[in-house]
Amino acid sequence: MDTIYALASATGKAGVAVVRISGPLAHACLSHFGVERPALRKAALRRLVVDDVLVDEALVLCFPEGASFTGEAVTELHLHGSVATIRATLAALSKIAGLRLAEPGEFTRRALENGCLDLAQVEGLADLIDAETEAQRRQALKVLSGALGEKAERWRTDLIRAAALLEATIDFADEEVPVDVSPEVLELIDRVSDELKAESKGSYISERIREGFEVAIVGPPNAGKSTLLNALAGREAAITSEFAGTTRDVIEVRMDLNGLAVTFLDTAGLRETEDHVEGIGIERAIERAKHADLRVFLSADEGGFRGLKPEEDDIQVSGKSDISGKPGVSGKTGDGVSMLVHNISSILSERAQGAVTATHERHRVAIDQGIEALESARLEVLRGEERAELAAEELRSVVRALDSIVGRVDVEHLLDEIFASFCLGK
Known part of the structure; x- marks a missing residue:
């Protein structure tokens, strides 16, 4: 070598x-x-x-x-x-x-x-090198420490035990097996399945911590969206004017918000328009806002805009409070900006509490494959001892899926892509 x-x-x-x-x-x-x-x-x-x-x-x-x-x-x-x-x-x-x-x-x-x-630790190391915020650093260190590998090993041990019990019934098919193994097998399957489902659900939040949350500022033209974005960024990130339709595309500003990576999106004013270019900007704004993790509606209109309606946790607040005199937020004077930032930070921090050790889509895909195979294994066990061989094979499929998380099997095609993101000295 x-x-x-x-x-x-x-x-x-x-x-x-x-x-x-x-x-x-x-x-x-x-x-x-x-x-x-x-x-x-x-x-x-x-x-x-x-x-x-x-x-x-x-x-x-x-x-x-x-x-x-x-x-x-x-x-x-x-x-x-x-x-x-x-x-x-x-x-x-x-x-x-x-x-x-x-x-x-x-x-x-x-x-x-x-x-x-x-392999999960390798990904954790790459994430640690790229970490920009405290939350990203802590999450990456947790994965680098081997936490996901430890979970995968525990799940693997339980599944191998369940498969061994089933295979014992196959080996003694012509003899009377003194103990019915199905209760223990089902208990092991259900325990692992519950943990995998929780890990899969939490992986979406972990991925957002790693990649960053998106917060879209939406509202009608001249609601103060661009001025608010500039106030949040502390610089002139977006052009502002009194003319409607100034913002034609989505403008992004990335920030560290209470240890979380957050990208604020300034979107085109939502209104009906005959201007073709502005119309494209509005459609892009709606699409990005729909996929954002959180939306800030600068309007008192609870009905939303053109099919874009506030969802749970979305924030509604009146813009340009310095002009309207109503309680709300003003990017120009800073009125209400600190409270808005606090509310956004609180919502995202609460969501971040659901993070787990599976942090990449690759992890989630393997876990979801495992969950599906576990459901099949459970059904085969319930159908009786004559289906034990099929149930054991389904459990082996779960083990293979979990082994791919830590790089034991079937990951050679991923290695070049993963290591390409590293610098020479790593």
């Missing part, structure tokens, strides 16, 4: 830059710099010299095989973080026989192949 190397810290000028080397030659390659390997897992200051030229004075840290991120022998060079130093170090490594630059995500891929991480 090749020994790989890459810059593991951010590119550009920094106080410290970390170059990671992993593979069979990770420790031996230090001799190329005229350096003896320091004691394992203990940092040591070393002068890195190539062809009698000092490259840098760096901290060198070595990890043994089986006790590193990748599961292989690993060396880390903690350099002074100048662009020139990084470039010189990487150039020196490129000249060592048996070493090559890592591909995107290759360090993490080796960790997966060596059993240091399961």
Whole structure:
């Protein structure tokens, strides 16, 4: 196997830059710099010299095989973080026989192949790298810690137990089985099924935390939508004017709202119009608003607009309160904006409480496949012992679906796509 190397810290000028080397030659390659390997897992200051030229004075840290991120022998060079130093170090490594630059995500891929991480943990690590808010960070760390893998293993154990009980009745089909196994089998199936259904339902919220919630600001023309968006963004994100139909497309502003990633959508004013371009904007506004997680209606009209009606939790408030004099919100003066933000934050935070450890659509698809197979298994068990073999096969299908979550089976086609999102140093 090749020994790989890459810059593991951010590119550009920094106080410290970390170059990671992993593979069979990770420790031996230090001799190329005229350096003896320091004691394992203990940092040591070393002068890195190539062809009698000092490259840098760096901290060198070595990890043994089986006790590193990748599961292989690993060396880390903690350099002074100048662009020139990084470039010189990487150039020196490129000249060592048996070493090559890592591909995107290759360090993490080796960790997966060596059993240091399961596939769900790999996705958790990718989410942690991309995390922008506190909620995203906490959720990603939970998945990276192996919480989903632990659940999958528990479900797997219960299902294997249920299948083993059924297969016992098959093995002794010609003899009298002293105990009816169906009550225990049904109990195991029902327990796993209930947990899978809860996980599937909560995965939608987990996915929203990972990708961000969407809040659409909707209402008639000149209701103060764009001015409110600018007030929320703290900048001129949308053009405002007294002329109806100024906003023709959906304008997005992404924010961190009480630890949650939230994208506010400023939509075209909803009204009947003969202007073709404005009409397209209105249709887009309605479509985006329908799919948003929450809508803020800037109007006192409880009937909604053109078929877009307030749903549970949607907020209705009068806009331009500085002009109308009515209680409401004004993006121009800031009146009511803090209360509106508080209400939005409270609603989304309450929803976020339903988050689970399944955070990707891939997880949910596998879980839903498992739920469907469990329903079939349950029906086969209820039909009697002569259907035990069919019930056991359905349970094995559930196990295969759950195994795909953590990468035990049938995920090779996903790996390239997953690791393509990683940087070289991961």
